[in-house]
Amino acid sequence: MSLSNPVPLTILLVEDDEVDIMNVKRAFKKNNISNHLLVANNGVEALQLLRSGDGLVSKPKIVLLDLNMPKMGGIEFLKEIRQDPELNLLSVFVMTTSNEDGDKIDAFNLNVAGYILKPLSMDRFISAVSTLNSYWTLCEFPE
Known part of the structure; x- marks a missing residue:
């Protein structure tokens, strides 16, 4: 059996926060994460990008959401x-600063894979990004 x-x-x-975007990029670099990272500054931009697919290397399967x-x-x-x-x-x-129970409940009711506080x-x-990388590296996603 060969593994490709x-x-x-x-x-x-x-x-939407440039400092947080830079922190994510820095965490990817520190963890040697080679995944292609696309950035959208709000939900409207993200939906346009996901629905158009213009110029995408491949369609994202994972979203890190403020x-x-x-x-x-994010909830909308x-x-x-x-x-x-x-x-x-x-x-x-x-990935949010909101520690409100209502936000956590809303997010989990909408089937989030995890809720990480900034x-x-x-x-x-x-370390948190390293754990996420381990998770999505182990998971099998449908084509």
Whole structure:
């Protein structure tokens, strides 16, 4: 039996804060994560990118989602993708500053794969991203 190297999954980061975007990129680099990272600054941009597919290396299977964003927040984005037959199987990990039980309940009711609180220290954030990388490396996703 031969194991082929699978193509790394494309990951979509939906985040409006430039510092947080840089922190995610830094955590990817520190963990030697080679996945292609796309960035959208809000839910509207993310939906356009996911639905158009223009110029995508491959369609993202994983979304790292902030909840508090302009134009369309994370919960509203989750509701949209869960109602879309083309997008409803995306694995979504919330990465947010919101420690509100209502946000956690709303997110889990919309089938998020995990809910991670920011701000972690940079070391803890790098460790959290490493754990996420282990998860999505182990998981099998449908084509």
